[in-house]
Amino acid sequence: MLQQTTVTAVIPYYERFLSLFPTVRTLAAAPDDKVMAAWAGLGYYARARNLLACARRVVELGGEFPADLDGLRALPGIGDYTAAAVGAIAFGLPAVPVDGNVDRVMSRVWAIETPLPQSKPLIRERAAALMAQTEARDAPSDTAQALFDLGATLCSTTSPACGLCPWAPECEGHRKGIAASLPRKAPKAVRPRRHGAHFHLSDAEGHVLLRRRPAKGLLGGMAEIPGTAWRAEAWSRQDALAQAPVTQAHWVKLGSVRHVFTHFELLLDVYGASLVTIPEGAIGQGFLCPAGDLHAQALPSLMAKCLALGQKTLKQGSPAADHPADLLV
DNA sequence: GAGCCGTGGGC
DNA sequence: TGCCCAAGGCT
Numbered sequence: 141m142l143q144q145t146t147v148t149a150v151i152p153y154y155e156r157f158l159s160l161f162p163t164v165r166t167l168a169a170a171p172d173d174k175v176m177a178a179w180a181g182l183g184y185y186a187r188a189r190n191l192l193a194c195a196r197r198v199v200e201l202g203g204e205f206p207a208d209l210d211g212l213r214a215l216p217g218i219g220d221y222t223a224a225a226v227g228a229i230a231f232g233l234p235a236v237p238v239d240g241n242v243d244r245v246m247s248r249v250w251a252i253e254t255p256l257p258q259s260k261p262l263i264r265e266r267a268a269a270l271m272a273q274t275e276a277r278d279a280p281s282d283t284a285q286a287l288f289d290l291g292a293t294l295c296s297t298t299s300p301a302c303g304l305c306p307w308a309p310e311c312e313g314h315r316k317g318i319a320a321s322l323p324r325k326a327p328k329a330v331r332p333r334r335h336g337a338h339f340h341l342s343d344a345e346g347h348v349l350l351r352r353r354p355a356k357g358l359l360g361g362m363a364e365i366p367g368t369a370w371r372a373e374a375w376s377r378q379d380a381l382a383q384a385p386v387t388q389a390h391w392v393k394l395g396s397v398r399h400v401f402t403h404f405e406l407l408l409d410v411y412g413a414s415l416v417t418i419p420e421g422a423i424g425q426g427f428l429c430p431a432g433d434l435h436a437q438a439l440p441s442l443m444a445k446c447l448a449l450g451q452k453t454l455k456q457g458s459p460a461a462d463h464p465a466d467l468l469v
Numbered sequence: 470g471a472g473c474c475g476t477g478g479g480c
Numbered sequence: 481t482g483c484c485c486a487a488g489g490c491t
Contacts, residue, residue, distance in 0.1 A: 141487090142487040142488095143486090143488045143489075144487085144488055144489090145476075145486060145487080146476095146478075146485085146486050146487090148477090148478080149476070149478085149486085150487090181476075182476075183474085183475025183476045184475055184489090185474080186473095186489075187474095187488090187489085216489095217489065217490090219489045219490085220488090220489090221489085222488075237487070239488080240485080240486065241486090242487095257470090284487095288487060292487090297484080297485065297486095298485095328484095329471095329472090357473085357474085358473080358474065358475090359474090360474090399475090399476090401474075401476090402473075402475065403472075403473060442475085442476095
């Protein structure tokens with residue numbers, strides 16, 4: 141969960157996840173849908189698929205995790221970083237998990253001016269040399285944790301507190317007065333914009349038409365309301381409605397949703413319609429979800445925003461909520 | 470190596 | 481508002 145995600149965002153998911161799946165065996169036995177629903181809103185959904193696959197692999201291996209780096213590294217979703225973190229923290233192996241914190245601390249201590257990710261091999265080398273020192277090697281878990289915490293607090297991204305830092309006397313970045321500007325990073329690519337239209341279709345009993353996205357790729361395995369493709373060109377009302385699940389309905393534009401992914405920005409028009417009964421042909425590969433079950437679906441935040449627009453319209457007169465999740469409870 | 474893959478918070 | 485970033489992995 142902590143891969144590329146902040147501790148504050150993770151904690152409530154972590155606690156709920158462990159209450160649902162307290163052991164590797166209960167997780168391995170859980171249905172995919174339930175696991176994806178428990179992850180919904182946290183992002184990077186391949187992590188959830190990998191974690192589930194990892195749990196099932198561990199159970200196949202007898203229910204015990206490998207206690208060596210190569211064995212850990214071979215599990216789904218576990219790369220160099222996570223293998224080192226589990227190795228050092230769970231098994232006391234002399235490995236350094238090199239994350240963004242360690243990148244920053246090593247770059248500053250050694251005044252590494254080569255931009256990331258070019259500097260990664262040198263950073264790994266410096267971190268390994270640190271762990272090889274006697275006091276570190278005697279306490280790999282504490283060493284890893286100390287590097288995380290130093291990077292997360294004193295050696296922070298924007299304003300390092302060098303005056304409070306125990307390493308300041310030996311820090312080359314501080315001595316040169318360039319600590320705050322490190323690590324340097326290669327420039328980022330521009331973020332393109334895409335457009336789409338999605339359709340909130342409900343019946344007299346409040347069911348909402350949903351469908352499941354393909355298992356892999358963007359938002360893989362998550363639920364959504366039906367919609368058009370996401371393309372560079374905006375969708376006219378006419379072109380969008382031609383792709384609605386039912387064309388013979390009174391579609392009303394409910395609003396727009398803006399969502400920023402890592403590599404593109406998405407602008408969605410959301411249309412709503414309600415029929416007494418939804419014809420079988422409109423359901424297609426999708427399914428009807430009772431309004432009360434929406435919160436149990438694997439809905440990414442983007443779709444929670446779209447659903448909120450439709451649910452708000454259905455509940456005219458009820459007080460408006462100021463957060464999408466409030467409307468889904 | 471570089472692109473793909475979410476989301477929310479801080480400044 | 482817009483950009484940056486966060487205990488990265490997979491293809």
